[in-house]
Amino acid sequence: MTNLKLPAWAGWAMALGLALFIGMVALSVRRNHGVKRSLFATPYTLWMMIFTILPCILIGYYALTDANGRLTLDNFRSFWDSNYIMRENLRAVAGDEMAATVARGSVNVDTLVYSLWMAFLCTVVSLVLGYPAALFMADRKMKLGSTLVVLFIIPMWMNFLLRTIAWMSLLEDNGLINAFFDWVGMGRVQLMYNQEAVLLGMVYNFLPFMVFPIYTSLSKMDPKLAEAAQDLGCNSFRTLYKVTMPLSLPGVISGITMVFMPSVTTFFIPRVLGGGNTRMFGDLIESTFKTAGDWNLGSALSLIMMILILISLSILRKADPNGEGGGII
Amino acid sequence: MKQFFKKFYLALVLIFLYVPILVLIVQSFNAGKSRAKWEGFSFHWYADLFSNASIMNALWVTVSVAVVATIAATLLGTLAAIGIYSMKKRPQAFMMTVTNLPNTMPDIVTGVSLMLLYIFAKVDRGYWTMVLAHVTFDVPYVVLSVLPKLKQMNKHTYEAALDLGATPAYALTHVIIPECKQGIVTGALLAFTLSLDDFTISYFTTSPLVQNLSTLIYSATKLGISPTYYALSSLMFVVLLVLLLIVNHRTEDNKG
Numbered sequence: 001m002t003n004l005k006l007p008a009w010a011g012w013a014m015a016l017g018l019a020l021f022i023g024m025v026a027l028s029v030r031r032n033h034g035v036k037r038s039l040f041a042t043p044y045t046l047w048m049m050i051f052t053i054l055p056c057i058l059i060g061y062y063a064l065t066d067a068n069g070r071l072t073l074d075n076f077r078s079f080w081d082s083n084y085i086m087r088e089n090l091r092a093v094a095g096d097e098m099a100a101t102v103a104r105g106s107v108n109v110d111t112l113v114y115s116l117w118m119a120f121l122c123t124v125v126s127l128v129l130g131y132p133a134a135l136f137m138a139d140r141k142m143k144l145g146s147t148l149v150v151l152f153i154i155p156m157w158m159n160f161l162l163r164t165i166a167w168m169s170l171l172e173d174n175g176l177i178n179a180f181f182d183w184v185g186m187g188r189v190q191l192m193y194n195q196e197a198v199l200l201g202m203v204y205n206f207l208p209f210m211v212f213p214i215y216t217s218l219s220k221m222d223p224k225l226a227e228a229a230q231d232l233g234c235n236s237f238r239t240l241y242k243v244t245m246p247l248s249l250p251g252v253i254s255g256i257t258m259v260f261m262p263s264v265t266t267f268f269i270p271r272v273l274g275g276g277n278t279r280m281f282g283d284l285i286e287s288t289f290k291t292a293g294d295w296n297l298g299s300a301l302s303l304i305m306m307i308l309i310l311i312s313l314s315i316l317r318k319a320d321p322n323g324e325g326g327g328i329i
Numbered sequence: 330m331k332q333f334f335k336k337f338y339l340a341l342v343l344i345f346l347y348v349p350i351l352v353l354i355v356q357s358f359n360a361g362k363s364r365a366k367w368e369g370f371s372f373h374w375y376a377d378l379f380s381n382a383s384i385m386n387a388l389w390v391t392v393s394v395a396v397v398a399t400i401a402a403t404l405l406g407t408l409a410a411i412g413i414y415s416m417k418k419r420p421q422a423f424m425m426t427v428t429n430l431p432n433t434m435p436d437i438v439t440g441v442s443l444m445l446l447y448i449f450a451k452v453d454r455g456y457w458t459m460v461l462a463h464v465t466f467d468v469p470y471v472v473l474s475v476l477p478k479l480k481q482m483n484k485h486t487y488e489a490a491l492d493l494g495a496t497p498a499y500a501l502t503h504v505i506i507p508e509c510k511q512g513i514v515t516g517a518l519l520a521f522t523l524s525l526d527d528f529t530i531s532y533f534t535t536s537p538l539v540q541n542l543s544t545l546i547y548s549a550t551k552l553g554i555s556p557t558y559y560a561l562s563s564l565m566f567v568v569l570l571v572l573l574l575i576v577n578h579r580t581e582d583n584k585g
Contacts, residue, residue: 041412055442166349
């Protein structure tokens with residue numbers, strides 16, 4: 001089980017770091033005044049440097065080099081045109097004329113656009129389904145608020161993969177829903193292996209991430225504000241639209257982030273429920289690393305994804321400058 | 330009427346969330362292997378579960394990784410929160426950015442980047458590389474749950490303890506840690522749950538020889554999944570539910 005083989009220098013470096021840290025803490029604790037408690041963060045800082053910052057730098061490094069470690073932009077060219085390498089190889093062997101016959105392969109860009117579209121759909125559906133749910137949960141007359149929150153959390157304890165697989169037994173050609181259709185006399189319908197099935201799986205898995213932040217920001221809201229609006233002559237729809245919704249905006253924004261991000265990158269759901277008919281960007285990254293073993297192209301794809309997500313996050317942050325959106329509960 | 334509509338809507342959403350889980354639990358008692366046909370009630374898959382070496386091994390890996398990673402992350406994160414809290418403004422802002430960074434990275438990118446780190450450092454992936462990865466994605470959650478508790482704390486309590494003759498170490502263990510105990514517990518629970526359910530990051534940071542439950546299930550889906558897995562997850566689900574009820578019961582007792 002323990003097959004950790006570190007190079008010898010790493011062990012020494014770790015031991016030295018640990019000794020230094022213990023020494024520093026011991027020293028600062030012994031001095032009675034001017035204790036440097038900020039030193040307590042040192043192991044964490046080191047940890048994050050090695051396991052978060054350095055890996056990010058490595059993604060950039062692999063994205064900008066080829067298999068031999070030479071600096072190149074070929075990985076990004078291959079992202080734009082999946083036939084790029086093939087064409088260049090052909091050019092070297094058979095000249096420009098033959099190379100010109102290889103058309104641009106748009107598969108990578110198409111996959112990215114398609115994933116963004118699916119993630120967008122998933123976010124919209126989750127918002128439309130989740131907002132009323134959060135609103136009704138936060139309703140003070142409901143008296144069940146916290147119990148309902150627990151009821152929304154419990155399903156997440158079932159393994160995420162198995163929950164998705166469970167949908168297979170519902171959607172299959174001879175699954176439960178089709179058995180019901182058959183029984184009613186509607187005949188069986190193909191429900192699996194299409195875009196709708198993938199969307200359903202995504203909404204199913206990510207809906208709680210939309211409900212929790214909205215619920216948090218709604219339950220923090222002062223109920224007197226809505227009452228005041230009604231006293232001043234707003235009907236309930238106007239109150240909802242003019243008072244409640246703007247006040248829940250931070251929750252909505254963090255809900256959108258928490259649903260959009262995992263849905264662009266999921267690769268298990270499209271693989272199980274889409275059956276290879278729908279390919280998403282997470283899927284592409286996974287197979288580039290694991291099946292094709294092309295770390296350089298895979299890193300370029302990951303980098304592009306990271307940049308896209310950072311851009312969309314900063315746009316969302318603009319809408320919520322105080323960053324007050326509640327996290328998970 | 331309005332109230333009825335609201336309850337009805339919430340009930341529909343909850344049914345949507347629970348139907349697949351009920352289906353899994355029912356199927357774990359199905360005598361046959363088929364997902365479509367009910368062939369009678371049986372404990373066959375539960376018996377099979379305990380004699381299945383690869384599932385038992387994966388269960389051990391999952392739980393032990395979660396426990397080790399939670400302990401490490403809680404220690405590291407609590408210390409870090411105390412450190413960050415007492416930092417000056419600039420380094421504090423920097424540390425907060427670093428802490429929030431993993432939250433803005435999708436799981437797959439975290440997984441891939443750690444895999445690249447292991448490849449780069451020429452470390453063979455396996456059990457311990459998975460533990461390191463889990464600690465990495467757990468720690469920020471601990472920091473983010475402890476830090477608010479520290480900020481709520483009365484600053485002068487610590488100073489008062491020192492004035493009354495406590496050593497800084499004594500004040501730390503008897504004033505600061507008890508004050509943020511609730512945050513530490515929340516952080517640890519969050520870390521444990523995240524670790525238990527993680528698939529993507531584990532998938533990229535372990536070898537096919539060391540599987541946790543999620544990666545094992547993933548490789549099993551390619552061959553057609555056996556109801557033994559349903560039995561396992563139903564059991565785990567019930568255990569967690571009972572734990573929740575006990576915890577809930579106890580907190581209510583304490584209140585009353």
